[in-house]
Amino acid sequence: MxxxxxxxxxxxxxxxxxxxxxxxxxxxxxxxxVVNFGYIVFQAxxxxxxxxxxxxxxxxxxxxxxxxxxxxxxxxxDLLAATAAGALLSLLVGLFSLRRMRRDYQAAVLLxxxxxxxxxxxxxxxxxxxxxxxxxVGWPLGxxxxxxxxxxxxxxxxxxxxxxxxxxxxxxxxxRSPWGRSLRAMRDNQGAASAMGLNITSLRLQVFVIxxxxxxxxxxxxxxxIGAWSPGAWGYAETFVIFTAIFVGGVGNYRGVVxxxxxxxxxxxxxxxxxPAIGYPGLTASLEWVVIGLAWMLCIFFRPRxxxxxxxxxxxxxxxxxxxALQPEAAPR
Amino acid sequence: MSAAGQGQNLTFATDREGTSAKPExxxxxxxxxxxxxxxxxGVHAVNRVSLSVAAGEVLGIIGPNGAGKSSFLAALxxxxxxxxxxxxxxxxxVSGLLPHQRARLGLARTFQTTSEFSRMxxxxxxxxxxEGDTGSSLKAxxxxxxxxxxxxxxxxxxxxxxxxxxxxxxxANLYGxxxxxxxxxxxxxxxxLMRRPKVLLLDEPMVGVAPHLTGKLIxxxxxxxxxxxxxxxxxxxxxxxxxxxxxxxxxxxxEVIASGTFEEVAQDATVQSAYLS
Numbered sequence: 001m002x003x004x005x006x007x008x009x010x011x012x013x014x015x016x017x018x019x020x021x022x023x024x025x026x027x028x029x030x031x032x033x034v035v036n037f038g039y040i041v042f043q044a045x046x047x048x049x050x051x052x053x054x055x056x057x058x059x060x061x062x063x064x065x066x067x068x069x070x071x072x073x074x075x076x077x078d079l080l081a082a083t084a085a086g087a088l089l090s091l092l093v094g095l096f097s098l099r100r101m102r103r104d105y106q107a108a109v110l111l112x113x114x115x116x117x118x119x120x121x122x123x124x125x126x127x128x129x130x131x132x133x134x135x136x137v138g139w140p141l142g143x144x145x146x147x148x149x150x151x152x153x154x155x156x157x158x159x160x161x162x163x164x165x166x167x168x169x170x171x172x173x174x175x176r177s178p179w180g181r182s183l184r185a186m187r188d189n190q191g192a193a194s195a196m197g198l199n200i201t202s203l204r205l206q207v208f209v210i211x212x213x214x215x216x217x218x219x220x221x222x223x224x225x226i227g228a229w230s231p232g233a234w235g236y237a238e239t240f241v242i243f244t245a246i247f248v249g250g251v252g253n254y255r256g257v258v259x260x261x262x263x264x265x266x267x268x269x270x271x272x273x274x275x276p277a278i279g280y281p282g283l284t285a286s287l288e289w290v291v292i293g294l295a296w297m298l299c300i301f302f303r304p305r306x307x308x309x310x311x312x313x314x315x316x317x318x319x320x321x322x323x324x325a326l327q328p329e330a331a332p333r
Numbered sequence: 334m335s336a337a338g339q340g341q342n343l344t345f346a347t348d349r350e351g352t353s354a355k356p357e358x359x360x361x362x363x364x365x366x367x368x369x370x371x372x373x374x375g376v377h378a379v380n381r382v383s384l385s386v387a388a389g390e391v392l393g394i395i396g397p398n399g400a401g402k403s404s405f406l407a408a409l410x411x412x413x414x415x416x417x418x419x420x421x422x423x424x425x426x427v428s429g430l431l432p433h434q435r436a437r438l439g440l441a442r443t444f445q446t447t448s449e450f451s452r453m454x455x456x457x458x459x460x461x462x463x464e465g466d467t468g469s470s471l472k473a474x475x476x477x478x479x480x481x482x483x484x485x486x487x488x489x490x491x492x493x494x495x496x497x498x499x500x501x502x503x504x505a506n507l508y509g510x511x512x513x514x515x516x517x518x519x520x521x522x523x524x525x526l527m528r529r530p531k532v533l534l535l536d537e538p539m540v541g542v543a544p545h546l547t548g549k550l551i552x553x554x555x556x557x558x559x560x561x562x563x564x565x566x567x568x569x570x571x572x573x574x575x576x577x578x579x580x581x582x583x584x585x586x587x588e589v590i591a592s593g594t595f596e597e598v599a600q601d602a603t604v605q606s607a608y609l610s
Contacts, residue, residue: 178469178481181461185450188509192448192521195410196462196528197436198469206471252452314506315456318493 001153009153011266013225016160018265020218021242022249022257023164023171024211029243030252030310031175032207033187035103037239038093038110039215041117044234045089046082046216047223048121048128051137053081054224065129065136075140079220086216087209094208099201114236122231133230137223149225156225163221167214172254174210183207184252237289241265244296250306259307264295363388363563364409364440364532369418371404371587378404380587381418386532386563391554393578393595394567397607401587402567403445406534409565410442411435423531439531441524443538445567447517449509449524456505458520459492460485463527488527495523498553500546514541522550526557533557535566539573551577583607 001009021043028034049069052058057070073081097109122131139149141159149156174180185193186203194200223229245264250256268291272284299306364386371379379401386392394402407413409420411432420428427435450458461469464484473481496502499519504512509520518538525533535554539547554577558564568574574581575595583591583598585607591598598604 174471174474177474178461178464178485179471179474181453181457182464182469184453184457185461188450188452189448191412191432192444192450192524194432195412195436195442195444195448196524197433199431199433310452312506312508313454313457315454315489317502317505318490 006153009157010225011270012157013153013160013222015261015266016157016164017218017222018242018245018261019164019258020167020214020221022245022261023167023254024214024218025239025242026246026252026254026257027171027175027183027214028207028211030246030257031180031187032183032204033103033190034098034204034207034211035107036110036208036211037107037236038112038114038117039211039239039242040234040236041093041114042086042090042212042215043219043222044117044121044229046086046219047229047233048134048219049085049216050078050082050220051134051223051229052128054078054138054140055134055136061126065132065134066126067128067134068126073140075144078140078224079217082220083213083217086219087213090209090212090215091205094205094212098204098208111236114239118231118235128229131231133228133232134223135228137227137229139224141224149227153225160221160225163217167217168254168258171210171214175254240296241269241292244292244299247296247299247304247306250308250310251304252310253306253308256306256308264292268292268295361388362386363423364421364565366409366420367418369405369408369420370416371401371408371413372416373404377587379408379415382584382587382589383418384565384582386565388531388561388563389558390580391558391564391566391578393574393581394565394584395569395571395574395581395598396584396590399586400584402584403536404587405584406442406536406565406567410440410534436528436530440534441526441528441530441532442534443518443521443525443536445536447514447521449512449517449520451510452508454506454508455496455501455512455520456492458509458524459495459527460488462524463488463491491527495526499523499550515543515546518542519546519550530562532563532565535564535568537567537569539568539570547573 021039025036025039028036052067052069053071053073055067055070056072058065058067060066093110093113097106097113101109121128124130128134139156142148142152142155147155175183182193182198182203185196186198186200190200241264242261245260246257247260248264249258249260269288272288275284278284362385364384367383368381369379369383370377370381382401382405384392394405396402404413408415411427411430411434415428418428419426422435422438422440425438427438430438450461453461493502496505501516501519501523504516509517512520518541522535522538539550542550551573554564566574566577568577578595580592581595581598582589583601583604590607591601591604593601
């Protein structure tokens with residue numbers, strides 16, 4: 001395979017992983033109004049768990065890497081374990097951070113959780129090999145066909161896109177359902193939604209766990225391709241890249257999320273690779289974060305609903321009413 | 334879902350002295366509060382206030398600003414915690430229940446500040462409210478999609494019925510946040526009615542409502558109450574209170590200073606000195 005082919009395949013795999021993150025965060029923030037500034041932690045735990053359940057038993061202290069839960073799980077148990085880990089951690093974090101607390105306080109708590117988790121995993125070497133992280137992670141699905149992810153990047157690309165397509169369809173369907181409307185009601189006015197019989201704490205927890213499960217899956221999908229995972233891969237700022245993608249593409253619109261993920265973490269962050277280096281080494285990478293922040297702010301000021309805003313439900317009066325009338329249609333603002 | 338299936342038939346009689354048959358629960362206390370106290374940092378916003386509202390009755394709560402009317406309503410709805418006292422709804426002790434639990438037992442309310450779902454259309458506001466906890470649960474949606482879809486169709490019909498009654502079909506596709514203040518009030522009331530509640534708490538429902546709709550809203554609320562709905566309304570417009578309410582409770586400084594018919598409290602010297610004069 002040519003270098004370009006490998007590059008494009010890798011880009012598409014990253015697109016799929018980031019799109020999973022965008023879908024999860026859009027469900028949590030765009031639909032339910034839960035500001036999960038700790039999202040990356042749930043992706044990280046999925047990646048770590050997928051890694052340790054495919055690496056085999058740890059050789060313990062003294063070996064080049066040590067970790068807990070070492071096993072050789074076959075496909076699909078590796079990704080199911082990653083998904084379950086994301087969901088379980090979300091449940092635990094959600095139980096204390098999503099209770100009767102104001103939305104901005106919840107966001108602060110989740111950001112702090114993200115910072116604490118990074119420090120704990122970096123410092124506690126026996127957990128996931130500390131700041132050196134884990135390497136040599138395989139691809140159990142590929143092993144069934146006798147290939148590795150890096151040997152067959154296009155095969156991995158197809159697999160990633162299949163996974164993201166299934167999640168996209170499932171979450172879009174859920175979001176259009178009466179459950180999804182309840183989430184939007186909660187987002188718009190928690191007090192009124194509660195007075196209408198909706199259990200706000202339960203709804204928040206549900207959406208948090210579903211988002212966490214998707215995050216765990218995305219982590220598993222990513223680590224099985226790149227083969228390594230360390231604290232350097234999941235700084236809290238990674239969450240803000242996905243938030244920016246949602247704001248640019250369109251909050252509460254999954255098509256907008258696809259567009260946003262394509263524009264921000266894929267095209268936007270890849271362009272500097274093709275520009276001549278400026279200033280001292282590392283300046284371009286630092287400026288990327290400045291540009292990401294600016295893009296988010298500009299969106300908030302000039303197009304707060306994003307390029308593709310949330311679609312308005314359009315209904316027609318009785319008589320013209322057909323089954324399935326509660327379908328969204330694009331309507332001019 | 335039929336109206337009868339919900340245990341309460343919502344019709345909208347327009348004559349104050351309508352002749353529709355009274356439901357069996359007419360006259361039975363539905364909402365009873367005893368010695369309710371609400372504290373804000375040691376200050377008694379509501380001090381040992383009691384009330385009893387029967388099915389089919391409209392109780393008005395009036396009083397000057399800061400009298401504790403909205404705090405009392407919030408204590409009834411569960412939005413603020415009461416420091417002491419008991420509240421029962423249709424025979425169930427609800428004092429310790431959260432707002433959504435009280436709503437599931439048949440309590441619906443509007444708020445002093447309009448509380449429409451601003452980025453949902455009027456139609457969605459109504460249907461979402463009606464679905465409440467049962468039809469919209471994740472379990473129902475995933476495990477019983479056919480039943481959920483069927484219920485949704487029934488709610489769609491009911492929503493159009495309510496929209497037509499309140500002359501709001503033209504704004505069905507507007508976002509809640511795009512409505513005028515009066516229209517938002519109406520959406521709140523319609524949303525409550527979609528739930529077919531046993532008790533309706535209204536906090537200043539007529540603020541911003543167009544004059545030609547005020548009279549109609551009063552007669553609609555009267556009609557609904559005659560069908561067995563208990564209504565508690567906090568309102569400043571005395572003409573509305575006079576036309577709408579069977580009984581009036583007057584509050585000042587967190588306490589009840591008078592109660593009776595509108596004419597009786599209007600003659601009360603304490604009320605006149607505290608409020609009406």
